[in-house]
Amino acid sequence: xxxxxxxxxxxxxxxxxDRFRPIGTGTPNGCYEERQEKVAKxxxxxxxxxxxxxxxxxxxxxxxxxxxxxAFYMNKVDCVFAAHxxxxxxxxxxxxxxxxxxxxxxxxxxxxxxxxxxxxYDDDDFCQLLVSNGLVGSLETSGSIKRFDRKMVDTVSGTxxxxxxxxxxxxxxxxxxxxxxxxxxxxxxxxxxxxxSTYVDPYSIFAKAGPEIHFxxxxxxxxxxxxxxxxxxAAEMARLSKTYEKSGDIDEKKFLESVRASxxxxxxxxxxxxxxxxxxxIDGVLLRTLGLRPGFIPCxxxxxxxxPEGDIGSGLAVYILKILSGKQVNYIEPFYVEHxxxxxxxxxxxxxxxxxxAGKCLIGNDVRYxxxxxxxxxxxxxxxxxxxxxxKTMLHMSQNIAHNDGRxxxxxxxxxxxxxxxxMTSYSHGHIRPVNGSCEEFIGKLIAEGVTQHYGVTEGxxxxxxxxxxxxxxYDFNDLDK
Numbered sequence: 001x002x003x004x005x006x007x008x009x010x011x012x013x014x015x016x017x018d019r020f021r022p023i024g025t026g027t028p029n030g031c032y033e034e035r036q037e038k039v040a041k042x043x044x045x046x047x048x049x050x051x052x053x054x055x056x057x058x059x060x061x062x063x064x065x066x067x068x069x070x071a072f073y074m075n076k077v078d079c080v081f082a083a084h085x086x087x088x089x090x091x092x093x094x095x096x097x098x099x100x101x102x103x104x105x106x107x108x109x110x111x112x113x114x115x116x117x118x119x120x121y122d123d124d125d126f127c128q129l130l131v132s133n134g135l136v137g138s139l140e141t142s143g144s145i146k147r148f149d150r151k152m153v154d155t156v157s158g159t160x161x162x163x164x165x166x167x168x169x170x171x172x173x174x175x176x177x178x179x180x181x182x183x184x185x186x187x188x189x190x191x192x193x194x195x196x197s198t199y200v201d202p203y204s205i206f207a208k209a210g211p212e213i214h215f216x217x218x219x220x221x222x223x224x225x226x227x228x229x230x231x232x233x234a235a236e237m238a239r240l241s242k243t244y245e246k247s248g249d250i251d252e253k254k255f256l257e258s259v260r261a262s263x264x265x266x267x268x269x270x271x272x273x274x275x276x277x278x279x280x281x282i283d284g285v286l287l288r289t290l291g292l293r294p295g296f297i298p299c300x301x302x303x304x305x306x307x308p309e310g311d312i313g314s315g316l317a318v319y320i321l322k323i324l325s326g327k328q329v330n331y332i333e334p335f336y337v338e339h340x341x342x343x344x345x346x347x348x349x350x351x352x353x354x355x356x357x358a359g360k361c362l363i364g365n366d367v368r369y370x371x372x373x374x375x376x377x378x379x380x381x382x383x384x385x386x387x388x389x390x391x392k393t394m395l396h397m398s399q400n401i402a403h404n405d406g407r408x409x410x411x412x413x414x415x416x417x418x419x420x421x422x423x424m425t426s427y428s429h430g431h432i433r434p435v436n437g438s439c440e441e442f443i444g445k446l447i448a449e450g451v452t453q454h455y456g457v458t459e460g461x462x463x464x465x466x467x468x469x470x471x472x473x474x475y476d477f478n479d480l481d482k
Contacts, residue, residue: 024127084137189280225264291376308350
């Protein structure tokens with residue numbers, strides 16, 4: 001399973017001038033090489049706030065750059081931060097551009113807060129001039145970036161504080177890319193035949209989005225559910241009953257079976273080793289075979305991110321937000337606009353993370369399926385949840401088949417989730433409004449973009465990280481707030 005808590009792995013690549021190394025020997029502030037070591041130490045202290053650094057020393061020659069590349073590859077860095085501490089011979093730099101496998105790279109041109117010399121009449125100040133002329137190196141070597149045409153390169157110029165802000169966003173996005181490439185998606189049940197617009201090409205999932213995709217059948221889930229003991233199901237049922245209030249008359253037998261199915265689903269995810277499980281929970285075969293829709297996912301164990309209705313694109317959106325935020329991510333679709341109140345009712349049936357107590361969870365009956373005579377446990381209880389209030393990032397993902405290479409697209413916006421009391425039975429639900437513009441303008445932008453009805457939402461603003469990630473992954477991107 002992926003470790004969402006892991007820090008970004010960052011390769012640090014500082015270049016210095018080999019021919020300058022002994023200059024300044026015997027001066028009060030030491031030689032060029034000693035001074036650059038002090039500069040590098042201070043930079044590493046600041047950049048260390050952003051992740052785990054891999055640094056093999058200042059690069060002065062081909063041997064140095066080869067050592068750095070080997071370390072970056074072996075440590076599977078998410079990205080590389082490269083900077084010329086001064087002018088430097090460019091042969092080591094262009095060897096890196098030629099030989100380093102494709103990796104996100106941020107090229108940094110640092111502006112010093114203060115130049116600590118006025119003239120260069122003595123050897124000490126002349127050495128400081130050489131230490132301080134990183135702008136020369138940055139300008140010279142920037143041309144090689146364009147000539148080698150590497151695809152995942154961004155640049156930043158400014159003081160260290162400015163650079164750190166850009167580097168923070170870049171390393172966060174690169175970390176998501178790194179985790180995506182290591183991840184495994186599961187699809188349980190077939191593609192959703194009633195929502196063809198949610199289809200994505202499984203081959204492109206691996207080639208263009210990163211994760212592998214594995215497929216699982218309803219019979220595998222049925223077997224896992226059957227193996228859940230009455231004792232385990234009853235213990236989890238008791239925990240849920242103690243944690244959440246019940247709404248209406250709850251059939252205890254159906255409650256037990258809903259919990260049992262939820263535990264079995266979690267065990268299947270655990271056994272399969274998937275990081276994201278996309279469940280087609282409205283598949284007729286699944287509903288008739290299980291006799292219900294598992295109502296308490298995520299349950300014990302909780303090994304994977306789970307989304308409903310067989311929509312892999314929206315699953316990726318939820319998974320990416322989970323990696324970025326480490327917080328609860330909810331799954332929504334807009335139902336209708338309340339024009340007079342300027343808010344949008346949003347909801348979704350099926351699995352939805354209900355554990356954040358900033359929202360409100362009740363144990364309620366799944367009345368949507370209560371009269372379905374083909375289901376043995378029709379109307380079995382579910383976690384009936386209202387989404388937590390607060391400012392949130394909303395993200396849609398789907399595959400842009402109209403594009404000549406079928407790449408994925410991301411559409412994002414900032415929304416406010418409003419305080420909501422329970423009002424929509426059988427669905428996790430709430431009210432939202434866009435941070436910018438009216439509800440009608442917001443819906444109009446979504447429709448003009450060409451999306452589907454499914455979105456992930458999580459607390460916080462991750463628009464900058466998502467835009468950066470889209471460039472690294474070569475996704476199409478639209479921030480509706482811009």
